[in-house]
Amino acid sequence: DAGVTQSPTHLIKTRGQQVTLRCSPKSGHDTVSWYQQALGQGPQFIFQYYEEEERQRGNFPDRFSGHQFPNYSSELNVNALLLGDSALYLCASSRGQGRNIQYFGAGTRLSVL
Amino acid sequence: RKEVEQDPGPFNVPEGATVAFNCTYSNSASQSFFWYRQDCRKEPKLLMSVYSSGNEDGRFTAQLNRASQYISLLIRDSKLSDSATYLCVVSPTTSGTYKYIFGTGTRLKVLA
Numbered sequence: 001d002a003g004v005t006q007s008p009t010h011l012i013k014t015r016g017q018q019v020t021l022r023c024s025p026k027s028g029h030d031t032v033s034w035y036q037q038a039l040g041q042g043p044q045f046i047f048q049y050y051e052e053e054e055r056q057r058g059n060f061p062d063r064f065s066g067h068q069f070p071n072y073s074s075e076l077n078v079n080a081l082l083l084g085d086s087a088l089y090l091c092a093s094s095r096g097q098g099r100n101i102q103y104f105g106a107g108t109r110l111s112v113l
Numbered sequence: 114r115k116e117v118e119q120d121p122g123p124f125n126v127p128e129g130a131t132v133a134f135n136c137t138y139s140n141s142a143s144q145s146f147f148w149y150r151q152d153c154r155k156e157p158k159l160l161m162s163v164y165s166s167g168n169e170d171g172r173f174t175a176q177l178n179r180a181s182q183y184i185s186l187l188i189r190d191s192k193l194s195d196s197a198t199y200l201c202v203v204s205p206t207t208s209g210t211y212k213y214i215f216g217t218g219t220r221l222k223v224l225a
């Protein structure tokens with residue numbers, strides 16, 4: 001049973017560029033949440049997708065956008081990259097919208113130069 | 114004030130020691146509580162859920178005090194393999210949607 005998979009594992013971009021990160025949820029899961037983890041900090045909630053809609057959003061600017069596909073996989077897009085966007089981006093999947101445990105992927109480490 | 118606060122540590126303890134971590138949260142509407150473990154440069158992994166009645170899993174005991182908005186984790190008989198960052202997680206609900214709010218994490222290093 002595959003867990004949560006994310007791609008790519010590492011990415012290097014320059015300021016102003018755009019990036020797309022991908023996530024496939026754990027089998028049987030239909031909800032995907034994205035988090036940003038800066039060095040030395042806990043993960044920060046970006047947004048959550050369920051039934052192909054953004055259901056809740058954290059305190060992130062509109063440069064951060066996402067999408068969920070019919071097969072429940074998801075993408076995170078970040079436009080106009082800033083140096084401060086350098087972080088580990090984690091995807092978590094869960095079942096439904098209830099109080100269900102979230103399982104995390106290994107993350108994508110983004111470096112913005 | 115941060116929504117979830119943890120002492121960042123590091124806590125350096127000898128093998129076999131007992132160590133306790135604490136966490137406070139500000140949102141009284143929070144519904145679910147967890148401890149996750151994160152190894153260096155890896156993803157967070159669920160250690161245990163936290164209930165008001167307290168729960169124990171082997172050497173690990175977690176406790177929730179809703180009145181004081183306080184969560185604790187106790188590790189007994191520490192092993193070298195327990196060295197990691199322990200993340201306190203609080204999950205409030207907004208319109209039926211649950212998100213995770215993480216503390217900054219507490220670093221534990223168990224010394225031989």
